[in-house]
Amino acid sequence: MKRFDINKYKIEFMGKFGIDFKQWMSPSIRDYYSLFIKNAHRNKGQILSYVKEYAVLKDGHSVKVAQKPVQLLPEARELFLSLQNQIGEEVHVGEWVTVSQQRIDQFADVTEDHQWLHNDVDRAKKDSPFKTTIAHGFLTLSLLPRLTDSVNPEKPLYPNSKMTVNYGLNQVRFPYPVKTGSVIRAHSRLIKVTPVKNGLEIEKEISVEIQNTRRPGCVAVSVVRVYF
Structure with a gap:
């Protein structure tokens, strides 16, 4: 059967049985299926880029198309080569910063998140397992x-x-x-550097250390793009 006929058959089949197919699913799988379809529609541009990447056929099978390499400006290339030698290494340790109740209250005002865990000092002393108020997780994240x-x-x-x-x-x-x-500070470890159009995409794993505490307050992989 020709490839065109196969594609036509798939389209006709899904058009005819798509609704019934969803009804055959269990409720839990149906939710994931709906979410997948919604995300696929939202990210169709990205999906199309994947299709283009594997669009060439060879003996009936798709093969990856060689992508044109990104041409870096001299400044970007210099930084790229420098960072390549630091991948896997800790590249920065920040200064200590105190997370005060005033800072927490100000963040609560901005985000309208006034949960007692963050803002009610008296109640936190009685009911919180930490016996004090705590910073919003997103406050810690916003301080990166x-x-x-x-x-x-x-x-x-x-x-x-x-x-x-x-x-x-x-x-x-x-x-x-x-x-x-x-009192907290951040440790940054470089994990990836990728050339992109007009610059570089840089990924770092950032761990927020809490003074005198073994476990970190936040661990995040940050992605920034540097343009030249």
């Missing part, structure tokens, strides 16, 4: 730019770049609560 010195205009991490953009986070965990009055 400060803890990693990435927003200090006097000490730019990449002085030759035109712009540095927070591209996102690949993973975030809060292994231990940051109690009010705790």
Whole structure:
């Protein structure tokens, strides 16, 4: 059967039996299926890029298309080569920062998250297992730019770049609560550097150390893009 006929058969089959197929699923699997379809539709641009990457056929099988290498500017190439030698290493340890009740209250006002665990000092002394208020997990996360010195205009991490953009986070965990009055600092380990158009994508694992506490308050993989 020709490839075109197979594709046509698949389309007709899914159009005819798509609804029934969903009804055959158990409720739990049905929820995952609906979520998958929704995400597939939302990220169709990314999915299409994967299709294009494997679009060439050879003897009836798809093969990966060789992608055109990214051409780096001299400044970006210099930084890329420098960072390649540091992958796997701890590249930065920040200064200690105190997480005060005032800072926690201000964050609660901005985010409108006034749970008693964070803001009711008297109740926390009685009912909290920590016997004190604790910082919001997202407060700790929001402090990463400060803890990693990435927003200090006097000490730019990449002085030759035109712009540095927070591209996102690949993973975030809060292994231990940051109690009010705790002193914290960040340790950054470089894990990946990838050339992108007009710059580099840099991934770092950031661990937030709590003074005199064995477990970290936050562990996250930060992704930034540096443009030249």
